[in-house]
Amino acid sequence: SQQGEEDPQALSIQEGENATMNCSYKTSINNLQWYRQNSGRGLVHLILIRSNEREKHSGRLRVTLDTSKKSSSLLITASRAADTASYFCATDSGANNAGNMLTFGGGTRLMVKP
């Protein structure tokens, strides 16, 4: 079952603009992660934010987490054509032997036009 739901499902912007993607989830979490997937390839881990953190930065990426609203957002600033990909949020609820099984949302398809 999907824990995270991304919004929007698809986003098209011009190069240089900022892109914001949102993720909502249902149950309490240990952490929330964002991944990127280029067409037909595996996922690449971008950033992890723990449940006691509110904001985190990595290069042009900024992630926020609001546990009271059970939501997160991923902001990509000054987008480039190379940022064109699908972006997924994933939540770790820690409710299993591995302690870190992730549940993924359906993803946001981002297209950055040159």
Added chain:
Amino acid sequence: DVKVTQSSRYLVKRTGEKVFLECVQDMDHENMFWYRQDPGLGLRLIYFSYDVKMKEKGDIPEGYSVSREKKERFSLILESASTNQTSMYLCATVQSFIYGYTFGSGTRLTVV
């Protein structure tokens, strides 16, 4: 960097065949996972393993089995392939929850 290698990028199999998808990691990670990815459904967990010879069912284990005889290798087995198992299969590994998963490049399986 951790490398996760899936044996095939593309695979075409016939209905009823037994299919093996192999995943090998080169970093001593305890935890390994198999997901399938379908349009509109995102990634769904099939099976995971947190140690050699240990396995746990994920959300959609029906029609699949797994094998983990060695720490570095986690195999997904389709006992009798069916057309509804046509999908992208992704293997992933992680050592600790403070890090993200490392994924393989995926195997796009078509069952005809």
